[in-house]
Amino acid sequence: MLLAVVALLLPPGVALGQGGKVAVVITFKDDISTLDPAVGYDWQNWSIIKSLFDGLMDYEPGTTKLVPHLAESYTISSDARTYTFKLRQGVKFTNGREVTAQDFKYSLERMLNPKTQSPGPGFFSGIVGVKAFQEGKAAEVTGIKVVDPSTLQITLDAANAAFLHTMAINFSHVVPREEVEKAGADFGHKPVGTGAFRLKEWVLGQRVVLERNPNYFLKGRPRAQEIVILVGVEPSVALLRFQRGEVDILGDGIPPARFVQVMSDPKQKALVVIGDQLQTGYVTINTEVKPFTDVRVRRALNMAIDKRKIVRIINNRAVPANQVLPPLMPGYDKAYKGYPYDPAAARKLLAEAGYPNGFSTTLYANNTDPNPRIAQAIQADLARIRVKVELKTLAQSTVIEAGGTKGKAPLIWSGGMAWIADYPDPNNFYWPILSCAARGPGSWNWAWYCNQRAEQMAKAADALVRPEQAKIRAERFQAMYRTVMADAPWIPIFNERRYTMRSARLSGPTAIFVDPIHIPVHYDEVGLK
């Protein structure tokens, strides 16, 4: 008790605002989980990890263009199954040691090792020898070869056009073995990498402070001296602090409650950068549950939803969607019209399918705002075509579980849970959530959809590896997605836009505040005026 009284009177170690002069301050509501690149997989730590670690490939800031990063160059074999990366010279970990090809082999094998509990191995299952390694039958992954200290060679089972993207995602970023072994299970809280920043301070539950890495291999980066990440801050309060000049970027975005007020004030609106996301929000229709086994019913549902009304409910922060891919994704089908909003036609189609009086079903949704409201709007729309929807708004983990359980969830509104692309390639919207390969217990293919023809089309398109084949590949994917949409396993509802509010004293091109890969901002590129 005495301790508590003393604690009350004594000022704490750090007062807020002290870092405000040299540091870029950003706020989040949730705690930062882990900064281990092999393990971290939430939208919050994803970009922070990108600034602490590096991979062979990366994206040009503000774009979805893939370029070599720690790899200086690479060559692809004639059968497109072997990639040889030449490493950049002189790249150092923040502990001073230079990076070699062996480090990459170590990092990849560490991530693939079940003991690490990484979410990532699924992206790399195409590398030769991964399965044997994971099952303990082999001591190493034979497909990853250290040719010499500065050359790494990776061989795949089959050609994969998206392979280079997997060399850019966090799971393949390089980590120093000696630091991992020293920190043991705590590496996620004591990260050591090659990135533009290094960890300066981490006070659990309060803040994470990053300081610039003076030996970063890219000259002139990072632009900022220090980044202070405050956690536990409610979005509405974050906005108040932003307006008081205490905060530079709202990590969780403009709170929906204040959105209209902010955007109608010209002074505040000027501080908002608008962009798009690699995101689609959709309703999954469980193709294994009656009456949704009938494609006519699924199509009818697609015609019953007033997407403009739903977009208005979220203050026009999105654009209505008519297909699987978001507009920002390379390969988006601009010509595709999708299903029109036509409740009368929907009712007719339902009658044709044998449900002139409609039927009852259940819609699952996440319980965080605005998802219950969107779900209720969908419920009201479906009521108009005599489909009686019972709503289940539950905790996220419960909905995800229901989606992955056979025959359990007839309809699921994906908002707040899915789907944001892992990397900017059209196949990322197919394999994890619509493919036959993914379908099964625990998967994110909540529609339990399987179309063998689409599967073959996607596989064939993924074999088109060469840059000159990119256009044909995009067309193949468009054809594949049209096939999928004809089956209507989803009702695409909207694609969220991004509204990043940033203080006037931040420098950097506007594109970095709506960088498709780095959310909410490309930490390496942001600076102070």
Next chain:
Amino acid sequence: MARYLVLRLGQALLVLFGITLVAFVITFLVPADPARMIAGQSATAETVQRIRHELGLDLPLPAQFGRYLRHVLRGDLGRSYAQKVDVAALLRSRFPATVELMVAGIVFELLIGLPAGILAAVRRDSWLDRTVMVGAFLGVSAPQFAVGLLLLYLVAFKLQVLPLGGYGGLSHVLLPALTLGIAGGGWYARVMRSAMVEVLTQDYVRTARAKGLPGVQVVSKHALKNAILPVVTMVGLDFGTFMGGVVVVESVFGWPGIGQLAWQAIQIVDIPVIMGVVIFSALAIVTGNLLADLVYPLLDPKIRYQ
């Protein structure tokens, strides 16, 4: 006395065991898979299965509980599934803030509630009494989120007298403690008033008054001592409740207390953290009730324990 304490300690251990068991079983009933939550979106079924195996989640329930119990008895509360950090470290990091808010919160509840309750009792049935009563109901009925946000907006944002949330010393804890005080003060006011009125109408008080003892003395010495009993009970209850975390106030003010930790953990089924918080708050509740039970005989000598 010593015998009583030993007895209570033994009982406390039993209670803790019971809670641990029940909470563990309940986390099992929650239809969510922690392995799936860790594996995230694009993970394949094999990845999820491997993670599940590494965490020991594919063992049957009794085996898992046994494993957990063995670790706890060794002092190891496990590692958070999501944050990959020691649960004990997480709890430690939240402890000072939780205690600070609890003390400040209780202080404000008493500061607001007790004087109001006494005044209302002494000026029974007057307009003051009615105002206090309505005020108490207002405080209790007002949703804490709205009250906190309003206070923050008016005092910290508009008037700029206090900081906009965050953790710290007196200036930072003032508004969150006030929010808690408004919400809880109403209870204390009503209970205090009730108890005071009951005592004030007793014969011995009437006698004291008739004898000519000054009003204040009558109130303070005799009435308060007896009326304070239910208040002590409530403080004991508050102790336990606050230590379990007051997530709404913590969220609004960005106070790094245990409530936020627990809430986040429940959302993603981070079982080690959930269990850690449950054990921690169970400890606090048992302690709070024990302290209250120990204080009763001091206030009313006729209360005795076998």
Next chain:
Amino acid sequence: MTGGSDAALVEAVSRRGTAVPRRGRPPQAWDRLKRNPLALAGLAVVGLVVLAAILAPWVAPFDPVEQFPDGLSPEGRPLGPTGQFWLGTDLLGRDLVSRLLYGARVSLLVGVLANGAALLIGTMLGGLAGYLKGWTGAVFMRFTDMMMAFPALLLAIALSAILRPSLWIVALVIALVNWVWIARVVYAQMLALSSREFVEAARAVGVPTGRLLVRHLLPHLVPTLLVWGTLGVSTTVLFEAALSFLGVGVRPPTPSWGGMINESQSYFLDAPWLVIFPGMAILVTSLAFNLVGDGLRDALDPQMRGR
């Protein structure tokens, strides 16, 4: 009459007038109640709320779940009070008046039933434990410790998946969770009460335990019970909202006052009426119950007036 000789003795020994049954009590009590303006006002309000709940389908101007396109501004903002929507609209363009009227059903059920049940269970168990003391008392109190540390929210999530969520389930969960607090308070009071001389005297005279508990001790608990019973209405209504949020209880789009507050809390600075109107409804209802409760207590025993 009832309790004749022992009552007289008890009264003589006790330090204050206790609630002794009097002849022909009911008619006199009703007269006293009728003369209490505040209690009547409270009764009127409670009556209004009950009527609103029952007659909602006939009295409500609109369907509470209908989402009006002109209920939202072009940017999707809810409307304040207008000619068409007297108390404004909510975040989905639904009429607030209609939702408040229909919401009364949930809140009354929860506030009265759940709260009442918690009160009943808590008083019975807490009172017994405080009176019996010894091992029974100890075991019981440790059990309440356990129940208090029980992660109620976790239980709610687990239940939401197993059971078919309904109002009765949520009332049950609330009662199961809240009785513990009342039990603790009653226990402490009973400890103090049962150590008083008049209890020893009554026992010495041979008053049976049951009568002692109900006739002589229980009335002393009434003030405490009233406090918890009436303030508890508000807290249980708000608790219901938290439970519904987790999936136990009323499901959208069924309105409930607590739920209406919950879903618009973060909009408080922009659309405060979304929180204020349901909040006022909760406040007024619980206050009304309080006035009625106070009035009832005064009416049943004028000697306890003003507690």
